[in-house]
Amino acid sequence: MAATFLRQSARLGRGLVERAVTKRCLLSAAYLDSQKWDQRKKDPQNLAELAALMDITYEKKLPVSSLTIARFIDNISSREEVEQAEYYLYKFRHSPNCWYLRDWTIHSWIRQCLKYDARDKALHTVRNQVQYGIFPDNFTFNLLMDSFIKEEDLTNALAVVSEVMLQEVFDEQCTQLLSLYVLHKYRHSKPELKSEDERNLGAILLLVGLKQHNTVGFSSQLLGLALLGKVELSKGIRAVYTKMPLIWTPGYLIRALNVMENMVKASNGKRLCKEAVDAMATILETAATETSEPTVTDESQEIKQEAELDEDADDNEKSKLTDYLNKFKELYADLESLGKIEAESLLTLTDKLVKENLPSSEAAEILNYKKKLEKWEEEHATLIQREKELKEKARQEREARLALKAASQT
Amino acid sequence: MARKKKVRAIAAMARKVREYWALKRRPRDSERFALDYATMSRPYSGKKLPALAHRDIRAESRLFQLLNRLPLFGIGRLLTKKSWLLAYDQPCYWAVSKVKVDYTAQDMDHGKAWGVLTFRGKTEDTVKEIDKVMYHDWRLVPKHEEAAFTSFTPVPETTIRYVPYPPLLRAMILAQRQKEGKPIGEEPMIDLERNRHFPKDYFKNLDLKKQAEGTPV
Numbered sequence: 001m002a003a004t005f006l007r008q009s010a011r012l013g014r015g016l017v018e019r020a021v022t023k024r025c026l027l028s029a030a031y032l033d034s035q036k037w038d039q040r041k042k043d044p045q046n047l048a049e050l051a052a053l054m055d056i057t058y059e060k061k062l063p064v065s066s067l068t069i070a071r072f073i074d075n076i077s078s079r080e081e082v083e084q085a086e087y088y089l090y091k092f093r094h095s096p097n098c099w100y101l102r103d104w105t106i107h108s109w110i111r112q113c114l115k116y117d118a119r120d121k122a123l124h125t126v127r128n129q130v131q132y133g134i135f136p137d138n139f140t141f142n143l144l145m146d147s148f149i150k151e152e153d154l155t156n157a158l159a160v161v162s163e164v165m166l167q168e169v170f171d172e173q174c175t176q177l178l179s180l181y182v183l184h185k186y187r188h189s190k191p192e193l194k195s196e197d198e199r200n201l202g203a204i205l206l207l208v209g210l211k212q213h214n215t216v217g218f219s220s221q222l223l224g225l226a227l228l229g230k231v232e233l234s235k236g237i238r239a240v241y242t243k244m245p246l247i248w249t250p251g252y253l254i255r256a257l258n259v260m261e262n263m264v265k266a267s268n269g270k271r272l273c274k275e276a277v278d279a280m281a282t283i284l285e286t287a288a289t290e291t292s293e294p295t296v297t298d299e300s301q302e303i304k305q306e307a308e309l310d311e312d313a314d315d316n317e318k319s320k321l322t323d324y325l326n327k328f329k330e331l332y333a334d335l336e337s338l339g340k341i342e343a344e345s346l347l348t349l350t351d352k353l354v355k356e357n358l359p360s361s362e363a364a365e366i367l368n369y370k371k372k373l374e375k376w377e378e379e380h381a382t383l384i385q386r387e388k389e390l391k392e393k394a395r396q397e398r399e400a401r402l403a404l405k406a407a408s409q410t
Numbered sequence: 411m412a413r414k415k416k417v418r419a420i421a422a423m424a425r426k427v428r429e430y431w432a433l434k435r436r437p438r439d440s441e442r443f444a445l446d447y448a449t450m451s452r453p454y455s456g457k458k459l460p461a462l463a464h465r466d467i468r469a470e471s472r473l474f475q476l477l478n479r480l481p482l483f484g485i486g487r488l489l490t491k492k493s494w495l496l497a498y499d500q501p502c503y504w505a506v507s508k509v510k511v512d513y514t515a516q517d518m519d520h521g522k523a524w525g526v527l528t529f530r531g532k533t534e535d536t537v538k539e540i541d542k543v544m545y546h547d548w549r550l551v552p553k554h555e556e557a558a559f560t561s562f563t564p565v566p567e568t569t570i571r572y573v574p575y576p577p578l579l580r581a582m583i584l585a586q587r588q589k590e591g592k593p594i595g596e597e598p599m600i601d602l603e604r605n606r607h608f609p610k611d612y613f614k615n616l617d618l619k620k621q622a623e624g625t626p627v
Binding site for chain 1: 552
């Protein structure tokens with residue numbers, strides 16, 4: 001009896017250990033360490049006072065300084081205060097000083113949200129950056145993405161990556177690697193994709209692939225352009241570039257074929273993934289079979305006329321589909337003969353890439369972060385100094401006025 | 411005059427107060443340029459927008475509808491207009507340098523912006539206010555396409571200076587030359603860069619010059 005119980009507990013223990021190990025954490029502990037952030041100078045303020053001050057300033061229609069909102073967010077200490085801070089961020093955005101929301105305030109807001117377990121709030125504010133003014137920098141984006149990756153929450157991680165795409169800030173290596181990981185894992189889980197999701201995915205793949213000059217990068221470019229070409233054929237070029245950082249010249253499939261052509265001509269030892277090439281093949285073939293069926297539109301007269309003008313461009317694409325198919329087959333044969341088709345799946349390749357390159361890029365980013373922290377400290381100090389001087393000046397003027405009044409009365 | 415104008419202090423103060431109220435209650439950009447998309451008219455002024463623009467208004471976006479999604483409101487980014495894309499081959503774009511957003515707008519999609527214009531490939535050197543900000547005509551150039559978009563090889567302009575005369579006038583000139591006994595020289599050509607602008611008193615002076623020269627005796 002005791003033996004079975006022991007065996008059961010041992011099995012449970014092993015299971016627990018396994019479950020703890022399977023939680024993938026990409027960024028190292030040094031990166032996620034909030035020690036440096038916690039060590040900076042504290043500026044303890046009473047939140048209720050700050051809130052009252054901000055309310056009075058808004059009522060009098062005077063501008064609220066960025067220092068006030070920075071202090072408010074730095075001194076958050078519970079979940080309810082996170083909600084209040086969200087409200088004040090919204091009000092700050094809709095005030096004359098909205099342009100002056102500081103970088104460190106945004107970083108502090110995301111850190112506080114993660115600390116007080118308000119990740120969905122952070123994601124909500126980042127998604128509605130128009131209304132809240134939250135434009136995080138790369139480091140902050142990486143922190144947020146990693147917290148979602150840890151929880152295996154791929155849809156939300158993908159939402160963060162699409163925000164990075166919309167702001168076109170795939171500049172740092174870390175962000176690129178993390179987003180590639182999220183993307184390919186999401187694709188691997190074979191989700192149901194509507195055309196907006198396909199378009200987002202295609203745009204992210206394209207923008208990240210342009211920055212990475214290796215097999216994963218080029219395959220992502222090809223896949224992204226193929227997806228965008230598919231959306232272009234089904235919904236028209238306008239659906240592709242509206243509200244996206246994409247160019248409006250039609251012909252995404254030609255660009256995909258150009259990527260393949262460049263691979264054929266290039267001699268840098270990089271290859272294209274079979275997955276990407278197969279996806280391109282399926283898209284071309286399904287599109288070629290679909291164009292034989294007529295599309296039924298059920299719109300009013302005016303919109304029909306506009307749709308006709310738009311469809312002229314699309315009809316060009318559809319007529320060129322057979323040409324694309326032939327060109328694709330030629331290029332595929334060329335690539336195979338040159339041995340440039342990579343048989344491993346994109347997911348394994350991305351995993352390898354991430355494992356190799358993440359530590360080195362992390363070190364560089366941690367240094368940058370330290371320098372940024374120092375710069376932010378200086379700015380903070382200058383702001384506090386300026387506020388003190390202004391208060392001093394206002395006090396002196398008031399005293400002078402009072403003295404004048406007292407002198408004129410006596 | 412009869413008597414000095416009476417100094418009306420209260421009226422002067424009232425005028426000042428009314429000016430202050432007008433300044434405080436002036437219509438912001440978001441009110442002036444608000445648009446009712448159903449009737450395509452502006453609620454503030456009641457005016458309807460031109461029918462040829464309706465298609466663009468439904469499909470395209472205003473400048474600040476693009477800028478409010480960007481960090482720092484898109485300072486440093488390039489923006490084109492769809493009408494320029496259709497009209498000119500050469501790149502035309504504004505590079506945004508300063509932004510003043512109308513914070514009373516719900517979606518922060520009105521305001522004023524300043525920048526440097528590059529029109530048909532020629533970049534200007536001063537910062538100017540971006541006009542037609544509220545037109546539904548704007549497009550954002552993606553960062554990865556900026557280099558390709560702004561690359562421009564200027565074609566040397568060939569301006570024609572000499573143009574042949576119309577046939578009747580040419581015949582008249584040649585006939586005149588023949589009558590005067592001059593040899594028929596080269597083809598008479600119009601010089602397009604000749605001074606085309608006569609001052610007001612040119613012809614009056616012509617007559618005066620003729621009188622001054624006097625009769626040939």
